[in-house]
Amino acid sequence: MTAVVAALERRLWFRPSTSWIVPAALVGVALFLVVGSLRSSLFAQQTISGLANGGIYASLAVALVLIYRATEVINFAQGALATFTTYVAWQLMAWGLSYWPAFACTLGIAFAGGFLVELVAIRPVERRGSQITAVIAAIGLLILVEGSVGWIWGNQVKFMPAPFPSHIYNVGGVAFSRQDLSTIGISIAAVLVLWLFFRFTKVGLAMRAAAVRPQAARLVGVRVSWMLSFGWGLAAVLGAVAGMMAAASPSVLLQPSMMDGILIYAFAAAVVGGLESAAGAVIGALLIGVLLNLLGSYVSWVTPQLLLPVAFVVMLIVLLVKPSGLFGRTRVRRV
Amino acid sequence: MRLRRVTAASVAVTVVIAAVIALLPLTLSNYHRATGASVAVFFIAILALNIVTGYTGQISIGHGAFMAVGGYTTAILTHDHGWSDLPTLPAAAVVGFVAGVIVGLPALRFHGVYLALTTFAVALAVPQLAKNYPNFTGGTEGLALPTHSGLWLYEVGWAVAGVMFVIAWFLLRGRTGRAFRAVRDSEVAAASSGVTLAVYKTVAFGISAAMAGVAGSVYVLVNNFVNPDVFGLTLSLYILIGAVVGGLGSLWGVLVGAAFIQLLPIALTTSHISSSQSVPVIFGAVVIGVMALLPLGAANLLRVALHFGSQSRQSSDIHLGTEGR
Amino acid sequence: MGVLLTLSDVDARYGQVQALRGVGLTVDEGEIVAILGANGAGKTTTLRAISGTVRRRGTIELAGRSVARKGPEATARLGVAHVPEGRGTFSELTVWENLRLGAYVRRGLLREDFRRVAEYFPWLEARRSQQAGTLSGGEQQMLALARAVMQRPRLLLLDEPSLGLAPLVVAEIFRIIRELNDREGTAVLLVEQNARTSLMTASRAYVLEVGRVAFEGTSDELASQDAIRRSYLGY
Numbered sequence: 001m002t003a004v005v006a007a008l009e010r011r012l013w014f015r016p017s018t019s020w021i022v023p024a025a026l027v028g029v030a031l032f033l034v035v036g037s038l039r040s041s042l043f044a045q046q047t048i049s050g051l052a053n054g055g056i057y058a059s060l061a062v063a064l065v066l067i068y069r070a071t072e073v074i075n076f077a078q079g080a081l082a083t084f085t086t087y088v089a090w091q092l093m094a095w096g097l098s099y100w101p102a103f104a105c106t107l108g109i110a111f112a113g114g115f116l117v118e119l120v121a122i123r124p125v126e127r128r129g130s131q132i133t134a135v136i137a138a139i140g141l142l143i144l145v146e147g148s149v150g151w152i153w154g155n156q157v158k159f160m161p162a163p164f165p166s167h168i169y170n171v172g173g174v175a176f177s178r179q180d181l182s183t184i185g186i187s188i189a190a191v192l193v194l195w196l197f198f199r200f201t202k203v204g205l206a207m208r209a210a211a212v213r214p215q216a217a218r219l220v221g222v223r224v225s226w227m228l229s230f231g232w233g234l235a236a237v238l239g240a241v242a243g244m245m246a247a248a249s250p251s252v253l254l255q256p257s258m259m260d261g262i263l264i265y266a267f268a269a270a271v272v273g274g275l276e277s278a279a280g281a282v283i284g285a286l287l288i289g290v291l292l293n294l295l296g297s298y299v300s301w302v303t304p305q306l307l308l309p310v311a312f313v314v315m316l317i318v319l320l321v322k323p324s325g326l327f328g329r330t331r332v333r334r335v
Numbered sequence: 336m337r338l339r340r341v342t343a344a345s346v347a348v349t350v351v352i353a354a355v356i357a358l359l360p361l362t363l364s365n366y367h368r369a370t371g372a373s374v375a376v377f378f379i380a381i382l383a384l385n386i387v388t389g390y391t392g393q394i395s396i397g398h399g400a401f402m403a404v405g406g407y408t409t410a411i412l413t414h415d416h417g418w419s420d421l422p423t424l425p426a427a428a429v430v431g432f433v434a435g436v437i438v439g440l441p442a443l444r445f446h447g448v449y450l451a452l453t454t455f456a457v458a459l460a461v462p463q464l465a466k467n468y469p470n471f472t473g474g475t476e477g478l479a480l481p482t483h484s485g486l487w488l489y490e491v492g493w494a495v496a497g498v499m500f501v502i503a504w505f506l507l508r509g510r511t512g513r514a515f516r517a518v519r520d521s522e523v524a525a526a527s528s529g530v531t532l533a534v535y536k537t538v539a540f541g542i543s544a545a546m547a548g549v550a551g552s553v554y555v556l557v558n559n560f561v562n563p564d565v566f567g568l569t570l571s572l573y574i575l576i577g578a579v580v581g582g583l584g585s586l587w588g589v590l591v592g593a594a595f596i597q598l599l600p601i602a603l604t605t606s607h608i609s610s611s612q613s614v615p616v617i618f619g620a621v622v623i624g625v626m627a628l629l630p631l632g633a634a635n636l637l638r639v640a641l642h643f644g645s646q647s648r649q650s651s652d653i654h655l656g657t658e659g660r
Numbered sequence: 661m662g663v664l665l666t667l668s669d670v671d672a673r674y675g676q677v678q679a680l681r682g683v684g685l686t687v688d689e690g691e692i693v694a695i696l697g698a699n700g701a702g703k704t705t706t707l708r709a710i711s712g713t714v715r716r717r718g719t720i721e722l723a724g725r726s727v728a729r730k731g732p733e734a735t736a737r738l739g740v741a742h743v744p745e746g747r748g749t750f751s752e753l754t755v756w757e758n759l760r761l762g763a764y765v766r767r768g769l770l771r772e773d774f775r776r777v778a779e780y781f782p783w784l785e786a787r788r789s790q791q792a793g794t795l796s797g798g799e800q801q802m803l804a805l806a807r808a809v810m811q812r813p814r815l816l817l818l819d820e821p822s823l824g825l826a827p828l829v830v831a832e833i834f835r836i837i838r839e840l841n842d843r844e845g846t847a848v849l850l851v852e853q854n855a856r857t858s859l860m861t862a863s864r865a866y867v868l869e870v871g872r873v874a875f876e877g878t879s880d881e882l883a884s885q886d887a888i889r890r891s892y893l894g895y
Contacts, residue, residue, distance in 0.1 A: 074448055076455070124627040132394065135451060136579045137626040139396070139572055144619025151612045202764070209750055209761050216748035219711065220811070221736035221765035260568065264459055267452050275448070305467040309460040316453065320444055 022326050026283065033290065041174040046293045052180035053265075054289025055187030056249070059242035060259070060266035061273070061281035062191055063235035068275050070211045070231040073122065073134045077141035079263030081117070082239035083256060084145050085110040086247050087153050089240075090160055090254060099163045103244055107237050114236025117141065118229040149256040158254040160247040183245045190241045191282055194234065207231055242266075261308055265289075268315040274325025284326065288314065352590070353497070360489045368485030369557060370601065375492030376554045377577055377593035379499050383546035384578045385589060386503060387539055394447065395540075397438070397454030398547045399571030400461035404434045405548025406555040406566060407465065407472055414478045424495065424552050431548020432541045439540025443533050458571035462563035477562025480555065492553050499546055504586065506542070576618075580625050662723075664689045664847050665710065665815055670718030672702075672709045679705040680716070681871045687815065692841050692848040694858040694879070697868035703851040704745055706868070707817045710849070711735050711742040722815070737765045741813035745820055747804040751793025755784060755803060758792050762807030770810070777806045780836055798829035805836060809844075816840070816848045822857065830854070834861050859883050 037044035060078060067075045085106050092102040125137040167178040198204035209217040210227035217224050246252045246262055266281075269288050273280020288311060295302045295310060302310060318326065360368050384398050405427035412418040412426060438457060442450055465472045472478075483491075555561045573596045581592025599621070600614045665687040672680040680702045687693045695703045708714040712731045720728040727735055732742065741762075742748075750758050759777065763770050778785050781802055787795070792803060801821055808816055818837070822830040834857055840846050852858040859865060859879040867875040867882070875888055882888055 074451060121623050121627075125623065131447075133579075133626045135394075136575065137623050139575065140619045140622030140626065142619070143569075143572060143576075143615050143622065147613070147615025147619060151616055202760070205753075205757055205760060206764060208753065208757075212752045213748070213750050215713070216744070216750060217761075218713070218732040219736065219742050219744065219748055220761050220807070221733050222761075223733050260459065264456050267456065271449065271452060303467055305463045308456075308463045312453075312456040312460045315456065316441060319449060319453070320441060323444055323449070 029287070037174075041172075042297065043294070044174045045176070046297045047290055048176055048184075049180045050290035050293030051286055052183040052249070052289070053293065054269075054286035055183050056242050056245045057262060057265045057269050057289055058187050058282045058285035059190055059238045059245070060262060061269040061285045062194065062278045063238035063242070064266055064270045065273075065275060065278045065281045066231055066235045066238070068270075070207070070228050071122070071126065071134070072131060073126075073138060075141075075235070076135070076138045076263075077145055078235065078239050079259030079266070080142045080145035080149070081110075081114065081236055082243035082246075083259045084149055085113065085236065085240035086160075086243035086254065086258070087149055087158075089244060090158060090247075091153075093161055099161060103163075106240050106244065110236040110240035111233040113233075114239075115229045115233035117236070118232035122232070123225065123228075146256050153256075155256060160254045163248055179248060179250070183249070186241065186245060190238060191278070194238070195278075197234075203230070264308060265292075265311055268311050271315055272318045272325055274327040277325070277327040280325060280327030356493055360486055363485075363489075365485035368489040370597065372485070372488035372492035372553070372557045374593050374597045375489070375496040376550050376557060377574065377597055378496045378589055379550035379553065380547050380574045381578045381581065381589045381592050382496075382499055382503050382586075383543045383550060384574055385586075386506070386546070387543040388575075388578060394451045395454040395543075396451055396575050397457035397461075397571050398543070398574045399566050399568070400454075400457045401431050401434055401544040401547035402551030402554060402570065402574075403461050403465065403563075403566035404544070404551065405431045406551030406561055408548065409552040409555050410478045410480060410561040411472070413480060414473075420483075420556060421491070424549050427548040427552040428545040431551075432545035434548070435541040435544025436537055438544070439537040442540060443536055454571075455568075458568050462567050465563040465566075473562065475562060475564075477560060477565070480559045480561070482559045483556060488553075488557050492557070495549060495553060499549070500586070503546075576622050580622065662689050663687075664691075664723055665849070666719065666721045667706070667710070668719040670706075670709055670716055670720060672705050672714050672716040674705075674714070679714075679871055680709060682718075683709075683868070683871070683873055685866050685873065685876070687847050687849050689814070689847055690841065690845045691864065692837070692850065692862040694850045694852060694855075694862035694865040695868060696852060696855050696858060696865055697874070699853070700870075701868040702871040703868055704819055705871075707742060707744075707819050707849065707851055710815075710817060711740055713742075713744075736811070739812075739814035740817060741808040741811045741815070742817040743804045743808055743819060743821070745823070747800050749792045749795075749800050749804055749807075751791070753792055754789050755792055755795070756788040758803055758807055759784075759810050762810030764811075766810070766812060773810050773812070777809050780809060780839065781806050798825050798833070801825060801829075801833060802836070805833070805840075809840065812844075813846060816846050817851075818848060819851045820853065821850070822852060822854045830857060837861060855889075 033047050037047050060082060063078050064075060067073060067078070088109055089102045089106040092105055093099065097105070121137060121141055122134060126134050162179075163182070164178065169176045169178065169181070198208060206217065206222045207227045207230060209220070210222050210224040211231075214224045217227075242262070243259060246258065247254050252258060252262075265288055266285065269285035270281045272284035272288070273282070291314065292307050292311060296304070296307060359371065363371060380398060380402060383401070384395060388394050408427040408430045409420070409423040412423045413420060418426075438454070442453065445453055466475055469475070551566070554565075558565065577592030577596040578589070579592070580588075580595050581590070582588030600618065603614055603617060663686055665685075667686070668684045670680055670683045671678065683702070683706060685693070685695075685706075695706055697703055705714055709716040709718075710720060710727075712727065712735050716728070718728065720726065722735070722738055722740065725738070727738060727740075730738075736742075750761065753761070759774070760770070763773055766773070783799075784803070784806060787799075792800065795803060805818075805821075821833050821837070825833070837848060837850070838861055841848055848862075850858055850862060859882060862879055864878050865876070865882050866873050867888070875882065
């Protein structure tokens with residue numbers, strides 16, 4: 001990063017503070033996307049569906065950030081939990097419930113599930129062990145939950161009913177699918193609701209307090225351990241939203257390993273944004289979604305199998321240039 | 336982690352265990368001998384992971400990828416180029432070492448959590464790469480290899496395991512070993528005491544990956560088959576679990592861990608306690624339980640039993656390096 | 661005036677280290693009591709024992725109810741506001757959010773409380789959206805007090821409120837403490853190294869030494885005994 005700044009310094013006669021480079025770059029990217037979309041309908045379509053994918057990744061990424069900020073645990077099981085809740089929704093629909101009521105029930109079940117998981121699986125581990133044991137426990141949880149899905153529902157691909165009949169909107173010669181647009185809308189709504197919750201409600205404030213200063217929070221009467229379980233519940237709800245949207249997407253099949261790849265993209269997004277910033281995670285997710293879609297369409301050697309390695313390389317590059325992510329704070333390690 | 340002196344007791348125990356391992360196949364069927372060989376595979380893989388995670392404090396959830404690299408080396412050399420089996424093992428080690436250095440170099444910039452994520456992504460990405468270049472790797476269908484008798488596999492597996500064990504033991508006791516432990520216990524202190532941090536970290540990764548590569552080779556020989564899914568994410572996760580359940584940073588824990596991940600599922604299914612579908616569920620639950628009750632792994636249990644002393648609480652041998660929030 | 665807080669034969673440990681041995685004290689409703697003593701004497705630990713943030717044994721009663729097994733979340737709900745060493749401010753949150761957190765255990769509308777707080781600390785209103793960590797040391801201490809006021813506690817535990825602050829600021833803070841005590845009737849248990857100012861504010865004091873109560877008495881008594889003043893109170 002300093003090398004880039006130094007190079008710019010030589011060119012511009014003033015020293016740009018590093019803090020505006022990232023927003024400037026983002027604005028540049030946004031302009032690029034808009035101009036490209038105006039000039040090519042394929043570009044516009046791929047951008048929109050890229051944003052839709054990004055919305056899915058964003059929901060999962062925010063869930064990861066939520067849990068990481070509250071408990072400093074990387075929840076490797078987030079994707080598996082999302083898969084589980086999606087199967088629950090499938091089951092509800094198989095039993096006769098229609099889509100949106102099933103969706104709503106699933107969110108409630110997801111909250112309860114996340115809450116219980118923290119209570120039963122994570123809290124005992126955190127009390128006894130260090131951070132790494134919590135991470136290992138999360139991995140154990142991943143295996144357990146993904147195994148449960150296979151055990152209860154079997155490994156065959158299942159058919160997930162669609163929320164509404166598919167429809168193509170035609171705007172100026174560009175085709176947008178209703179599915180993509182609703183995914184974008186739902187993701188924005190989910191993240192927005194969460195933000196409002198944290199900003200304006202008493203419980204949200206208590207959760208933030210518990211995350212930044214647990215001891216001080218206890219002194220004002222906040223039951224910190226309940227707040228952590230609550231956080232896991234909320235994260236599970238976000239994961240459920242991501243899972244439902246993924247299942248509705250034509251390129252994703254309902255099977256136990258459904259969210260494995262998406263989890264990586266979500267991790268990449270969270271890491272790119274800086275693990276402690278939800279806004280960063282959202283932006284990172286949208287960027288990754290659009291980038292992968294555009295690469296897949298325009299670069300011939302990028303096959304569907306290569307998308308994951310490509311995402312990985314992107315994550316790697318960002319981490320090498322700015323280790324704390326685009327929006328993270330650089331940690332100074334004092335000797 | 337305390338440096339155990341070469342006590343008479345530990346030598347005796349080593350000899351006894353080695354003897355048991357050497358004599359065991361006489362009592363086993365061909366099938367079970369092959370199973371014993373897969374325990375050896377995981378022994379080597381967990382040993383490899385221990386070199387990185389247990390002794391240098393860096394965490395890797397991607398060792399399945401290194402096994403893949405070694406395994407495919409063996410498969411391609413024997414299938415396409417007519418090599419015979421055993422010479423491919425050193426080749427796999429070399430390729431593994433290179434891969435380890437390639438991963439280890441950027442890993443220098445990452446700490447704790449970020450490294451875990453990166454290796455997790457590597458574990459998922461490498462099978463995808465294998466699928467993408469089918470001419471080279473046989474793609475999703477994979478490559479089939481000639482079979483071997485269970486006894487041969489067992490002997491080769493455990494011979495290699497023994498060699499690896501000795502290498503690891505010498506590595507971790509000498510100057511390199513002290514350097515590794517210095518890195519783990521305090522990066523900052525190690526850096527200021529003149530240990531060329533970058534070199535040691537990268538070398539650790541390289542050696543670890545080389546070992547994992549050899550494990551992958553033997554794995555391929557045992558299965559006489561290779562395809563991308565063989566080396567999927569689950570493999571990397573199971574290796575980590577074996578290392579942790581056995582006890583990170585402990586050479587004996589490696590044996591316990593390898594036995595755990597290979598034998599427990601088999602024990603569960605054959606005794607009809609559970610169907611094969613539910614094995615991962617029980618596995619995951621056991622892992623969580625072990626983390627909750629015995630975070631330092633089985634090896635710590637042994638240490639406690641031998642010393643009748645207070646169990647070392649809270650201090651895991653590993654820190655993920657996120658100092659101060 | 662009844663007795664609000666009773667400690668009797670209280671022990672407390674940090675791991676293997678015994679920090680308090682058989683400490684006993686009382687605080688009446690509406691009183692200001694000081695705990696004095698050298699560093700490491702156990703003053704902070706005593707407050708922690710009351711709010712429940714340290715492992716302790718013994719009798720601790722708040723208005724007749726035992727709180728010896730309760731954690732800080734519960735004691736906060738029983739009317740104890742503990743302002744710890746380092747103030748316990750949420751630096752990452754705004755002034756406004758800190759105040760809201762102060763009232764976490766309270767129900768009902770808080771408008772009345774904000775008004776009262778504004779009376780004591782008029783400058784807070786203008787700084788509502790400022791991040792608490794960017795306030796000066798004295799301002800943070802006052803924010804901590806303001807947060808405690810929001811809680812409407814029966815008992816206020818203050819740990820070294822004057823630490824690191826300039827004399828003028830210290831005087832202001834103690835003035836506010838006295839005012840709080842006068843107007844609201846809040847009992848205050850004050851831990852301080854600054855014995856002189858404490859004895860001017862408190863009516864009674866306990867002097868701790870190595871985890872035990874070495875002396876107790878009214879402020880006048882303690883201030884007038886030269887031997888005690890010089891050996892234990894440092895002036």
